[in-house]
Amino acid sequence: MTRPDKDIPISRAIGRFFGHLWQAAAKPAPPDEPTKQTVRKTTEETTGELGGRPVVLRRTTIEEIEIRDDRPADDARPG
Numbered sequence: 001m002t003r004p005d006k007d008i009p010i011s012r013a014i015g016r017f018f019g020h021l022w023q024a025a026a027k028p029a030p031p032d033e034p035t036k037q038t039v040r041k042t043t044e045e046t047t048g049e050l051g052g053r054p055v056v057l058r059r060t061t062i063e064e065i066e067i068r069d070d071r072p073a074d075d076a077r078p079g
Contacts (some may be wrong), residue, residue: 034068 040063047056 032065039063
């Protein structure tokens with residue numbers, strides 16, 4: 001079985017190539033997101049009964065460090 005785009009003319013292939021490049025260049029860049037690192041994740045669990053039915057109370061705490069680079073572009077470079 002042959003693919004329908006296998007025998008396309010070279011001009012169309014070049015057009016597709018530049019079309020892909022144009023689409024990639026025209027997309028907005030994603031915003032700079034702060035760097036996050038999870039330091040610790042703890043889970044506390046307590047079981048009990050409520051109205052004769054078993055109940056589980058679970059508390060999860062996630063500790064993260066977030067590093068932001070809020071400095072202007074001139075101050076961001078060392079030296």
